[in-house]
Amino acid sequence: MEATADIGLIGLAVMGQNLALNIADHGFKVAVYNRTTATMKDFVAHHASTPGGLVGCATTQELVRAVKRPRKFIILVKAGPAVDAVVEELIAAGVEQDDIVVDCGNSLWTDTIRREKGYSARCKFFGSGVSGGEVGARFGPSLMPGGDPNSWQHLKPIWEAVAAKVDEQTGKPIETGAPGKPVVGGVPCTAYLGPNGAGHYVKMVHNGIEYIDMQLIAEAYTLLRDLLGMRADELGRVFARWNDGDLDSYLIQITADILGQRDPHDPNAFLVDRVLDAAGQKGTGKWTSVNALDMGIPANAIAEAVFARCLSALKEERVAASGQLQGPNTPPFAGDRAALTDAVRDALYCSKICAYAQGFQLMREAQKEYAWKLDFGTIAAIFRGGCIIRARFLQKITDAYRRNPELVNLLLDPYFKEQITRAQGNWRHVIGLASAHGIAAPAFMSALAYYDGYRSQHLPANLIQAQRDYFGAHTYERVDRPRGEFFHTAWPESGRPEQAVRGSGGH
Numbered sequence: 473m474e475a476t477a478d479i480g481l482i483g484l485a486v487m488g489q490n491l492a493l494n495i496a497d498h499g500f501k502v503a504v505y506n507r508t509t510a511t512m513k514d515f516v517a518h519h520a521s522t523p524g525g526l527v528g529c530a531t532t533q534e535l536v537r538a539v540k541r542p543r544k545f546i547i548l549v550k551a552g553p554a555v556d557a558v559v560e561e562l563i564a565a566g567v568e569q570d571d572i573v574v575d576c577g578n579s580l581w582t583d584t585i586r587r588e589k590g591y592s593a594r595c596k597f598f599g600s601g602v603s604g605g606e607v608g609a610r611f612g613p614s615l616m617p618g619g620d621p622n623s624w625q626h627l628k629p630i631w632e633a634v635a636a637k638v639d640e641q642t643g644k645p646i647e648t649g650a651p652g653k654p655v656v657g658g659v660p661c662t663a664y665l666g667p668n669g670a671g672h673y674v675k676m677v678h679n680g681i682e683y684i685d686m687q688l689i690a691e692a693y694t695l696l697r698d699l700l701g702m703r704a705d706e707l708g709r710v711f712a713r714w715n716d717g718d719l720d721s722y723l724i725q726i727t728a729d730i731l732g733q734r735d736p737h738d739p740n741a742f743l744v745d746r747v748l749d750a751a752g753q754k755g756t757g758k759w760t761s762v763n764a765l766d767m768g769i770p771a772n773a774i775a776e777a778v779f780a781r782c783l784s785a786l787k788e789e790r791v792a793a794s795g796q797l798q799g800p801n802t803p804p805f806a807g808d809r810a811a812l813t814d815a816v817r818d819a820l821y822c823s824k825i826c827a828y829a830q831g832f833q834l835m836r837e838a839q840k841e842y843a844w845k846l847d848f849g850t851i852a853a854i855f856r857g858g859c860i861i862r863a864r865f866l867q868k869i870t871d872a873y874r875r876n877p878e879l880v881n882l883l884l885d886p887y888f889k890e891q892i893t894r895a896q897g898n899w900r901h902v903i904g905l906a907s908a909h910g911i912a913a914p915a916f917m918s919a920l921a922y923y924d925g926y927r928s929q930h931l932p933a934n935l936i937q938a939q940r941d942y943f944g945a946h947t948y949e950r951v952d953r954p955r956g957e958f959f960h961t962a963w964p965e966s967g968r969p970e971q972a973v974r975g976s977g978g979h
């Protein structure tokens with residue numbers, strides 16, 4: 473087989489098919505391979521005329537021969553051992569050291585670091601996060617590449633062509649294209665993020681943020697529903713209105729659509745009311761939270777969103793407990809409905825600022841751990857279009873990091889500071905109502921706890937340190953001594969002088 477294809481793609485499930493079509497729509501010829509050959513044959517037969525063209529390959533040997541040098545391959549298989557199996561197969565089929573093999577799956581970034589190093593003598597392994605779901609893959613995803621910078625130069629024309637596009641000034645996504653008619657103009661939602669696992673790491677944090685974004689929207693929904701007794705379609709109209717303001721985002725927009733959807737089996741009912749309230753998860757929110765714990769970064773709202781899904785999944789237990797555990801006897805809400813609706817919107821916005829502050833704080837820490845040099849303005853900019861968390865809000869984050877690339881925490885940016893100062897009264901009011909009425913709003917509450925903790929000069933950790941020293945001689949530092957000097961007291965015999973503990977470093 474003559475080498476005519478610009479890139480090869482392995483794994484023709486929906487994401488792989490859609491990404492292959494997107495690439496071909498931009499005039500690149502794509503060689504495609506799937507383990508089950510019938511899937512490949514069907515796919516190629518159904519899409520005989522794409523601008524770039526598809527080359528069906530029945531074996532990995534054919535695939536390797538079909539691609540022009542420098543050879544580039546995209547792997548889109550389930551994250552985990554399948555990725556290694558495919559890379560090994562490609563190497564056995566003739567992939568060489570200079571060939572670039574890009575894992576576009578949702579791989580754990582530490583796997584990408586391991587693979588890049590482990591395969592370096594045999595191929596250039598590269599990681600790229602892809603966000604935007606099936607439609608994104610087809611018409612413009614957000615792409616988060618990480619790996620060898622020279623490999624990136626070869627991938628860049630394709631990545632920039634197929635990524636979602638936004639208007640540079642407003643940051644607004646440019647409408648998606650149609651089959652064979654890709655979007656023209658705009659700034660692509662992709663940029664080189666750093667070496668080895670940087671792209672997959674950023675993609676993971678994107679997903680962690682996605683978890684909390686969804687949970688916050690769900691809490692706004694439950695508060696309006698339970699406090700005001702709003703019907704799904706009314707709620708849908710509230711979200712649609714919010715989507716015209718600061719909260720303008722893909723997730724708010726689909727929420728408005730979802731809430732207006734009737735049950736196909738019962739046109740008098742709304743479908744959302746018939747969906748079982750037990751959330752699933754595939755693991756990227758958990759990875760983000762575990763990583764936050766490992767690095768000691770307070771991403772409590774992100775973790776809370778994962779736990780909220782875990783709690784929802786205990787459906788049967790909750791149903792049983794609901795008959796036994798009492799809530800408060802607060803009379804129904806009888807205040808101003810419009811004012812409460814605005815307050816819930818403000819609570820959502822403030823919590824969202826904290827959630828993103830946590831996500832970016834995580835990335836700041838990870839770059840130290842892995843010696844990356846992440847550009848947070850660029851990361852926010854490529855989240856503006858294509859991905860699930862795309863939102864007007866991301867233009868504000870882009871602006872914040874462009875104003876100050878060294879910004880320590882998003883909460884300290886003048887715009888976000890002012891937003892929270894303005895809206896925190898409503899945020900606190902809504903959380904008070906949630907508590908008074910016994911409505912679980914864990915993400916709103918943990919975001920507020922983060923805000924109040926972060927802005928506190930004094931936290932009660934002095935007492936924690938004293939307790940630790942009491943029962944375990946773990947030592948403590950003193951407010952009137954330099955940091956790094958550690959003391960131990962023989963509690964509780966007051967009056968006995970404390971001892972300085974040299975070189976212990978604290979525990």
Ligand code: 2AM
Pocket residue numbers: 482483484485488506507508511548549550553554557558
């Ligand atoms: P299949 O159609 O033969 O199952 C998502 O699972 C995609 O990854 C599918 O295209 C699937 O191929 C492919 N896939 C999963 N595990 C694989 C493996 N170990 N080797 C090759 N392809 C694999």
